[in-house]
Amino acid sequence: RDLYLPLRYFLLFAVFIQGTALLFFAVAPHSFPYTASRYVDNGLKTCASLLFLLPWGHALVYYIFDFSWPKKIFLTLLTLVFIIIAVPMQLTLHVYLMVSCSLLLMPLLSFVFGPTMLVFGCIALYGWAMSWERVER
Template identity: 35%
Template sequence: MKTRQGVVSDDAAKDKLAAPNAAPGTPDKTVKKNSHIKKHRDAVVNPRFTGFGGQLIQTHRALRRLAFPHSRWIDVLLVPALIFSCTLLAWPLIAELWSGIIRFWANGLGNGMLLRAEHTSFPGIQSVPYAHVEAALPDPLQWWAGMLVSITLLLATTLLPMRMLPITYALRVVGLVQLASQLYFYFWAAEFPYQSASSISALTQVSMVLILLTPWIYGLLYNIFDFGIPRKILLSLLAVLYLILLTPFQYTFAAWLMLRYSLLWHPLIYLLGSSLIQFGALVGFYSWAMSWQRRE
Protein backbone atom coordinates (compact mmCIF):
# COMPACT_ATOMS: atom_id res chain seq x y z
CA MET A 1 0.00 0.00 0.00
CA LYS A 2 1.43 3.30 -1.07
CA THR A 3 1.55 6.19 1.27
CA ARG A 4 -0.03 9.55 0.43
CA GLN A 5 3.40 11.04 -0.18
CA GLY A 6 4.21 8.26 -2.59
CA VAL A 7 1.00 8.84 -4.52
CA VAL A 8 1.80 12.53 -4.88
CA SER A 9 5.31 11.74 -6.05
CA ASP A 10 4.03 9.24 -8.62
CA ASP A 11 1.49 11.77 -9.92
CA ALA A 12 4.17 14.43 -10.28
CA ALA A 13 6.39 11.98 -12.14
CA LYS A 14 3.53 11.06 -14.48
CA ASP A 15 2.91 14.74 -15.22
CA LYS A 16 6.55 15.25 -16.12
CA LEU A 17 6.50 12.24 -18.43
CA ALA A 18 3.21 13.27 -20.02
CA ALA A 19 4.22 16.85 -20.72
CA PRO A 20 6.66 16.08 -23.57
CA ASN A 21 4.15 13.64 -25.10
CA ALA A 22 1.32 16.16 -25.19
CA ALA A 23 -0.36 16.57 -28.53
CA PRO A 24 0.96 19.42 -30.68
CA GLY A 25 -1.18 22.54 -30.50
CA THR A 26 -2.59 21.65 -27.07
CA PRO A 27 -2.21 24.77 -24.89
CA ASP A 28 -0.51 24.35 -21.59
CA LYS A 29 -2.21 26.96 -19.41
CA THR A 30 0.11 26.45 -16.49
CA VAL A 31 3.24 27.00 -18.58
CA LYS A 32 1.79 30.10 -20.23
CA LYS A 33 0.74 31.56 -16.90
CA ASN A 34 4.15 30.99 -15.38
CA SER A 35 5.82 32.48 -18.45
CA HIS A 36 3.61 35.58 -18.23
CA ILE A 37 4.43 36.05 -14.55
CA LYS A 38 8.12 35.67 -15.27
CA LYS A 39 8.03 38.25 -18.05
CA HIS A 40 6.12 40.66 -15.82
CA ARG A 41 8.65 40.15 -13.04
CA ASP A 42 11.52 40.74 -15.45
CA ALA A 43 9.91 43.96 -16.71
CA VAL A 44 9.48 45.26 -13.19
CA VAL A 45 13.03 44.55 -12.09
CA ASN A 46 14.59 45.61 -15.39
CA PRO A 47 17.07 48.35 -14.43
CA ARG A 48 16.17 50.26 -17.59
CA PHE A 49 12.73 51.03 -16.14
CA THR A 50 13.47 51.36 -12.44
CA GLY A 51 15.05 54.04 -10.32
CA PHE A 52 17.64 53.80 -7.58
CA GLY A 53 15.09 52.67 -5.01
CA GLY A 54 13.47 50.12 -7.31
CA GLN A 55 10.45 52.26 -8.17
CA LEU A 56 9.13 52.33 -11.72
CA ILE A 57 10.25 55.37 -13.73
CA GLN A 58 7.27 57.05 -15.38
CA THR A 59 7.54 58.67 -18.79
CA HIS A 60 8.14 62.40 -18.44
CA ARG A 61 5.19 64.54 -19.49
CA ALA A 62 7.42 66.39 -21.96
CA LEU A 63 7.82 63.12 -23.88
CA ARG A 64 4.19 62.06 -23.78
CA ARG A 65 1.93 62.49 -26.75
CA LEU A 66 -0.62 65.22 -26.09
CA ALA A 67 -4.23 64.25 -26.65
CA PHE A 68 -5.66 67.01 -28.83
CA PRO A 69 -9.24 66.42 -29.98
CA HIS A 70 -10.70 68.59 -32.71
CA SER A 71 -12.99 70.29 -30.19
CA ARG A 72 -9.88 71.74 -28.49
CA TRP A 73 -9.58 74.23 -31.35
CA ILE A 74 -12.49 76.07 -29.72
CA ASP A 75 -10.28 76.69 -26.70
CA VAL A 76 -7.27 77.67 -28.78
CA LEU A 77 -8.99 80.02 -31.24
CA LEU A 78 -12.41 81.10 -30.04
CA VAL A 79 -11.57 81.80 -26.39
CA PRO A 80 -8.68 84.19 -27.24
CA ALA A 81 -10.74 85.81 -29.99
CA LEU A 82 -13.56 86.47 -27.53
CA ILE A 83 -11.32 88.06 -24.89
CA PHE A 84 -9.39 90.01 -27.55
CA SER A 85 -12.62 91.43 -28.97
CA CYS A 86 -13.95 92.37 -25.54
CA THR A 87 -10.68 94.12 -24.67
CA LEU A 88 -10.68 96.00 -27.95
CA LEU A 89 -14.29 97.12 -27.47
CA ALA A 90 -13.54 98.19 -23.90
CA TRP A 91 -10.47 100.23 -24.86
CA PRO A 92 -12.20 103.64 -24.48
CA LEU A 93 -12.95 102.70 -20.87
CA ILE A 94 -9.39 101.46 -20.36
CA ALA A 95 -7.96 104.68 -21.80
CA GLU A 96 -10.21 106.69 -19.49
CA LEU A 97 -9.01 104.65 -16.52
CA TRP A 98 -5.36 105.20 -17.47
CA SER A 99 -5.98 108.92 -17.91
CA GLY A 100 -7.54 109.16 -14.46
CA ILE A 101 -4.64 107.33 -12.80
CA ILE A 102 -1.97 109.38 -14.58
CA ARG A 103 -3.80 112.65 -13.89
CA PHE A 104 -4.09 111.81 -10.20
CA TRP A 105 -0.38 111.12 -9.79
CA ALA A 106 0.66 114.01 -12.03
CA ASN A 107 -1.25 116.41 -9.78
CA GLY A 108 0.16 114.80 -6.65
CA LEU A 109 3.80 114.64 -7.73
CA GLY A 110 4.09 118.32 -8.62
CA ASN A 111 5.00 120.22 -11.75
CA GLY A 112 6.79 118.71 -14.70
CA MET A 113 4.48 115.76 -15.41
CA LEU A 114 1.59 116.09 -17.83
CA LEU A 115 -1.09 113.82 -19.21
CA ARG A 116 -0.71 113.30 -22.94
CA ALA A 117 -2.24 110.92 -25.48
CA GLU A 118 -0.32 109.43 -28.38
CA HIS A 119 -2.25 108.58 -31.53
CA THR A 120 -1.81 105.05 -32.84
CA SER A 121 -2.48 103.28 -36.11
CA PHE A 122 -3.79 100.14 -34.42
CA PRO A 123 -7.32 99.33 -35.69
CA GLY A 124 -9.94 100.18 -33.10
CA ILE A 125 -7.62 102.22 -30.87
CA GLN A 126 -7.29 105.92 -31.52
CA SER A 127 -4.90 107.02 -28.78
CA VAL A 128 -2.96 105.77 -25.76
CA PRO A 129 -2.57 108.06 -22.71
CA TYR A 130 0.81 108.32 -21.02
CA ALA A 131 2.76 110.43 -18.53
CA HIS A 132 4.72 113.11 -20.38
CA VAL A 133 7.94 114.38 -18.78
CA GLU A 134 11.05 116.13 -20.05
CA ALA A 135 13.91 114.68 -18.05
CA ALA A 136 17.32 116.34 -18.10
CA LEU A 137 20.83 114.94 -18.24
CA PRO A 138 22.39 114.12 -14.86
CA ASP A 139 24.31 116.77 -12.97
CA PRO A 140 27.48 115.84 -11.01
CA LEU A 141 25.58 115.27 -7.76
CA GLN A 142 23.08 112.94 -9.44
CA TRP A 143 25.88 111.07 -11.19
CA TRP A 144 27.81 110.45 -7.96
CA ALA A 145 24.61 109.42 -6.19
CA GLY A 146 23.92 106.89 -8.93
CA MET A 147 27.47 105.55 -8.73
CA LEU A 148 27.15 105.17 -4.97
CA VAL A 149 23.89 103.25 -5.38
CA SER A 150 25.44 100.93 -8.00
CA ILE A 151 28.55 100.11 -5.96
CA THR A 152 26.55 99.66 -2.76
CA LEU A 153 24.15 97.30 -4.51
CA LEU A 154 26.96 95.17 -5.94
CA LEU A 155 28.81 94.97 -2.62
CA ALA A 156 25.65 94.22 -0.65
CA THR A 157 25.00 91.10 -2.73
CA THR A 158 28.16 89.52 -1.31
CA LEU A 159 26.59 89.59 2.16
CA LEU A 160 23.45 87.70 1.21
CA PRO A 161 23.22 84.01 2.23
CA MET A 162 23.33 81.17 -0.29
CA ARG A 163 19.62 80.49 0.03
CA MET A 164 19.02 83.94 -1.52
CA LEU A 165 21.21 83.23 -4.55
CA PRO A 166 18.49 83.99 -7.17
CA ILE A 167 17.88 87.40 -5.58
CA THR A 168 21.63 87.94 -5.46
CA TYR A 169 21.99 87.36 -9.19
CA ALA A 170 19.01 89.60 -9.96
CA LEU A 171 20.43 92.46 -7.88
CA ARG A 172 23.82 92.04 -9.52
CA VAL A 173 22.25 92.36 -12.95
CA VAL A 174 20.54 95.57 -11.82
CA GLY A 175 23.80 96.87 -10.40
CA LEU A 176 25.81 96.04 -13.53
CA VAL A 177 23.27 97.66 -15.86
CA GLN A 178 23.25 100.81 -13.77
CA LEU A 179 27.04 100.79 -13.55
CA ALA A 180 27.23 100.64 -17.35
CA SER A 181 24.81 103.57 -17.49
CA GLN A 182 27.04 105.50 -15.10
CA LEU A 183 30.07 104.99 -17.32
CA TYR A 184 28.16 105.97 -20.46
CA PHE A 185 26.86 109.22 -18.98
CA TYR A 186 30.30 110.05 -17.63
CA PHE A 187 31.95 109.94 -21.07
CA TRP A 188 29.14 110.43 -23.62
CA ALA A 189 26.25 112.10 -21.82
CA ALA A 190 25.70 114.69 -24.56
CA GLU A 191 25.33 111.93 -27.17
CA PHE A 192 22.50 110.09 -25.43
CA PRO A 193 19.93 109.61 -28.24
CA TYR A 194 16.72 109.00 -26.25
CA GLN A 195 14.19 111.27 -24.58
CA SER A 196 12.03 110.47 -21.60
CA ALA A 197 8.74 111.52 -23.19
CA SER A 198 9.10 109.45 -26.36
CA SER A 199 10.36 106.45 -24.41
CA ILE A 200 7.44 106.44 -21.97
CA SER A 201 5.02 106.84 -24.87
CA ALA A 202 6.58 103.94 -26.77
CA LEU A 203 6.65 101.66 -23.73
CA THR A 204 3.01 102.42 -22.97
CA GLN A 205 2.03 101.51 -26.51
CA VAL A 206 4.02 98.28 -26.26
CA SER A 207 2.03 97.47 -23.13
CA MET A 208 -1.18 98.10 -25.03
CA VAL A 209 -0.12 95.61 -27.71
CA LEU A 210 0.92 93.08 -25.08
CA ILE A 211 -2.48 93.35 -23.39
CA LEU A 212 -4.19 92.53 -26.68
CA LEU A 213 -1.78 89.66 -27.40
CA THR A 214 -2.06 88.06 -23.96
CA PRO A 215 -5.16 85.93 -24.76
CA TRP A 216 -3.46 84.61 -27.91
CA ILE A 217 -0.26 83.80 -26.02
CA TYR A 218 -2.18 81.75 -23.49
CA GLY A 219 -4.28 80.29 -26.28
CA LEU A 220 -1.19 78.72 -27.84
CA LEU A 221 0.64 77.80 -24.64
CA TYR A 222 -2.11 76.97 -22.13
CA ASN A 223 -5.39 76.32 -23.90
CA ILE A 224 -3.94 73.29 -25.67
CA PHE A 225 -4.23 71.41 -22.36
CA ASP A 226 -7.44 70.03 -20.92
CA PHE A 227 -8.12 72.42 -18.05
CA GLY A 228 -11.65 73.31 -19.07
CA ILE A 229 -12.91 76.45 -20.77
CA PRO A 230 -13.86 78.32 -17.53
CA ARG A 231 -10.30 78.11 -16.20
CA LYS A 232 -8.81 79.16 -19.52
CA ILE A 233 -11.07 82.20 -19.65
CA LEU A 234 -10.22 82.99 -16.02
CA LEU A 235 -6.48 82.86 -16.66
CA SER A 236 -6.62 85.24 -19.63
CA LEU A 237 -8.95 87.64 -17.83
CA LEU A 238 -6.75 87.78 -14.74
CA ALA A 239 -3.63 88.45 -16.81
CA VAL A 240 -5.31 91.11 -18.95
CA LEU A 241 -6.79 92.90 -15.94
CA TYR A 242 -3.45 92.77 -14.14
CA LEU A 243 -1.62 94.38 -17.07
CA ILE A 244 -4.34 97.00 -17.45
CA LEU A 245 -3.85 98.06 -13.83
CA LEU A 246 -0.07 97.68 -13.79
CA THR A 247 0.77 99.72 -16.90
CA PRO A 248 -0.26 103.26 -15.79
CA PHE A 249 1.31 102.87 -12.35
CA GLN A 250 4.49 101.33 -13.74
CA TYR A 251 5.23 103.98 -16.36
CA THR A 252 4.02 106.92 -14.31
CA PHE A 253 6.54 105.90 -11.68
CA ALA A 254 9.21 105.47 -14.37
CA ALA A 255 8.46 108.94 -15.73
CA TRP A 256 8.67 110.47 -12.25
CA LEU A 257 11.96 108.65 -11.58
CA MET A 258 13.57 110.13 -14.69
CA LEU A 259 12.08 113.55 -14.01
CA ARG A 260 13.35 113.56 -10.44
CA TYR A 261 16.73 111.86 -10.90
CA SER A 262 17.54 112.54 -14.59
CA LEU A 263 18.02 110.35 -17.65
CA LEU A 264 20.72 108.46 -15.79
CA TRP A 265 18.08 105.82 -14.94
CA HIS A 266 16.66 105.58 -18.44
CA PRO A 267 18.68 102.47 -19.50
CA LEU A 268 17.71 100.58 -16.35
CA ILE A 269 14.04 101.41 -16.81
CA TYR A 270 14.08 100.56 -20.50
CA LEU A 271 15.93 97.25 -20.15
CA LEU A 272 14.73 95.82 -16.83
CA GLY A 273 11.82 97.95 -15.67
CA SER A 274 9.47 97.78 -18.63
CA SER A 275 8.26 94.78 -20.64
CA LEU A 276 10.45 92.37 -18.68
CA ILE A 277 8.32 92.93 -15.57
CA GLN A 278 5.12 92.41 -17.53
CA PHE A 279 6.33 89.22 -19.19
CA GLY A 280 7.44 88.01 -15.77
CA ALA A 281 3.89 88.53 -14.53
CA LEU A 282 2.52 86.52 -17.47
CA VAL A 283 4.93 83.69 -16.71
CA GLY A 284 3.87 83.77 -13.07
CA PHE A 285 0.19 83.51 -13.98
CA TYR A 286 0.99 80.68 -16.40
CA SER A 287 2.96 78.74 -13.78
CA TRP A 288 0.14 79.12 -11.28
CA ALA A 289 -2.47 77.98 -13.79
CA MET A 290 -0.41 74.93 -14.79
CA SER A 291 -0.64 73.71 -11.19
CA TRP A 292 -4.43 73.41 -11.46
CA GLN A 293 -5.93 69.94 -11.71
CA ARG A 294 -6.57 68.80 -15.27
CA ARG A 295 -9.70 67.02 -16.37
CA GLU A 296 -7.84 64.34 -18.35
Protein backbone atom coordinates in the same frame (compact mmCIF):
# COMPACT_ATOMS: atom_id res chain seq x y z
CA ARG B 1 24.57 81.31 1.52
CA ASP B 2 22.77 80.05 -1.58
CA LEU B 3 19.38 81.15 -0.29
CA TYR B 4 19.65 84.62 -1.88
CA LEU B 5 21.57 83.55 -4.98
CA PRO B 6 18.79 84.49 -7.48
CA LEU B 7 18.44 87.90 -5.83
CA ARG B 8 22.20 88.39 -5.97
CA TYR B 9 22.25 87.62 -9.71
CA PHE B 10 19.33 89.97 -10.30
CA LEU B 11 21.05 92.78 -8.39
CA LEU B 12 24.31 92.09 -10.22
CA PHE B 13 22.47 92.39 -13.54
CA ALA B 14 20.84 95.65 -12.43
CA VAL B 15 24.18 97.08 -11.27
CA PHE B 16 25.77 96.05 -14.58
CA ILE B 17 23.04 97.78 -16.62
CA GLN B 18 23.18 100.98 -14.54
CA GLY B 19 26.99 100.99 -14.46
CA THR B 20 27.36 100.62 -18.22
CA ALA B 21 24.74 103.36 -18.77
CA LEU B 22 26.57 105.75 -16.44
CA LEU B 23 29.92 104.92 -18.02
CA PHE B 24 28.60 105.39 -21.56
CA PHE B 25 26.97 108.72 -20.84
CA ALA B 26 30.03 109.94 -18.92
CA VAL B 27 32.03 109.41 -22.13
CA ALA B 28 29.37 110.73 -24.53
CA PRO B 29 26.99 112.95 -22.55
CA HIS B 30 25.41 114.65 -25.57
CA SER B 31 24.27 111.40 -27.18
CA PHE B 32 21.34 110.71 -24.83
CA PRO B 33 18.54 110.05 -27.33
CA TYR B 34 15.37 109.83 -25.19
CA THR B 35 13.04 112.08 -23.28
CA ALA B 36 10.61 111.02 -20.57
CA SER B 37 7.62 111.52 -22.89
CA ARG B 38 9.21 109.36 -25.58
CA TYR B 39 9.95 106.71 -22.94
CA VAL B 40 6.28 106.65 -21.88
CA ASP B 41 5.17 106.52 -25.53
CA ASN B 42 7.42 103.51 -26.18
CA GLY B 43 6.18 101.87 -22.97
CA LEU B 44 2.57 102.22 -24.05
CA LYS B 45 3.37 100.82 -27.51
CA THR B 46 5.11 97.86 -25.89
CA CYS B 47 2.08 97.31 -23.68
CA ALA B 48 -0.26 97.40 -26.66
CA SER B 49 1.88 94.80 -28.42
CA LEU B 50 1.87 92.63 -25.32
CA LEU B 51 -1.91 92.91 -25.03
CA PHE B 52 -2.24 91.77 -28.64
CA LEU B 53 0.22 88.87 -28.35
CA LEU B 54 -0.85 87.58 -24.93
CA PRO B 55 -3.99 85.65 -26.01
CA TRP B 56 -1.99 84.00 -28.79
CA GLY B 57 0.70 83.03 -26.30
CA HIS B 58 -1.88 81.50 -23.99
CA ALA B 59 -3.37 79.62 -26.91
CA LEU B 60 0.04 78.11 -27.64
CA VAL B 61 1.20 77.26 -24.12
CA TYR B 62 -1.92 76.97 -21.93
CA TYR B 63 -4.90 76.05 -24.03
CA ILE B 64 -3.24 72.79 -25.06
CA PHE B 65 -3.69 71.37 -21.55
CA ASP B 66 -6.83 69.73 -20.16
CA PHE B 67 -8.38 72.68 -18.38
CA SER B 68 -11.98 73.74 -18.78
CA TRP B 69 -12.70 76.57 -21.21
CA PRO B 70 -13.91 78.92 -18.47
CA LYS B 71 -10.55 78.50 -16.71
CA LYS B 72 -8.65 79.11 -19.93
CA ILE B 73 -10.62 82.26 -20.68
CA PHE B 74 -10.36 83.41 -17.05
CA LEU B 75 -6.56 83.15 -17.13
CA THR B 76 -6.37 85.14 -20.35
CA LEU B 77 -8.72 87.84 -19.04
CA LEU B 78 -6.94 87.96 -15.68
CA THR B 79 -3.57 88.40 -17.36
CA LEU B 80 -4.94 91.11 -19.65
CA VAL B 81 -6.42 92.97 -16.67
CA PHE B 82 -3.09 92.62 -14.85
CA ILE B 83 -1.27 94.24 -17.79
CA ILE B 84 -3.89 96.99 -18.16
CA ILE B 85 -3.63 97.88 -14.45
CA ALA B 86 0.11 97.39 -14.01
CA VAL B 87 1.39 99.38 -16.98
CA PRO B 88 0.00 102.82 -16.03
CA MET B 89 1.18 102.40 -12.44
CA GLN B 90 4.59 101.20 -13.60
CA LEU B 91 5.06 104.03 -16.08
CA THR B 92 3.90 106.59 -13.51
CA LEU B 93 6.49 105.32 -11.05
CA HIS B 94 9.16 105.36 -13.75
CA VAL B 95 8.39 108.97 -14.70
CA TYR B 96 8.38 109.99 -11.03
CA LEU B 97 11.79 108.37 -10.50
CA MET B 98 13.23 109.96 -13.65
CA VAL B 99 11.92 113.41 -12.68
CA SER B 100 12.99 113.21 -9.05
CA CYS B 101 16.32 111.44 -9.62
CA SER B 102 17.73 111.54 -13.13
CA LEU B 103 17.05 110.52 -16.71
CA LEU B 104 20.11 108.29 -16.34
CA LEU B 105 17.83 105.81 -14.55
CA MET B 106 16.02 105.21 -17.84
CA PRO B 107 18.17 102.26 -19.03
CA LEU B 108 17.76 100.51 -15.67
CA LEU B 109 14.02 101.15 -15.58
CA SER B 110 13.63 100.08 -19.19
CA PHE B 111 15.72 96.90 -19.22
CA VAL B 112 15.31 95.62 -15.69
CA PHE B 113 12.08 97.07 -14.30
CA GLY B 114 10.11 97.60 -17.51
CA PRO B 115 8.54 94.91 -19.68
CA THR B 116 10.69 92.32 -17.90
CA MET B 117 8.62 92.74 -14.72
CA LEU B 118 5.39 92.50 -16.70
CA VAL B 119 6.53 89.27 -18.31
CA PHE B 120 7.50 87.92 -14.87
CA GLY B 121 3.99 88.76 -13.65
CA CYS B 122 2.43 86.96 -16.62
CA ILE B 123 4.64 83.93 -15.99
CA ALA B 124 3.61 83.93 -12.32
CA LEU B 125 -0.08 83.98 -13.27
CA TYR B 126 0.56 81.17 -15.76
CA GLY B 127 2.32 79.11 -13.09
CA TRP B 128 -0.58 79.67 -10.71
CA ALA B 129 -3.06 78.62 -13.40
CA MET B 130 -1.09 75.46 -14.09
CA SER B 131 -1.79 74.38 -10.51
CA TRP B 132 -5.54 74.46 -11.06
CA GLU B 133 -7.48 71.23 -11.15
CA ARG B 134 -7.70 69.72 -14.61
CA VAL B 135 -10.71 68.23 -16.35
CA GLU B 136 -10.88 64.47 -15.88
CA ARG B 137 -11.77 62.37 -18.89
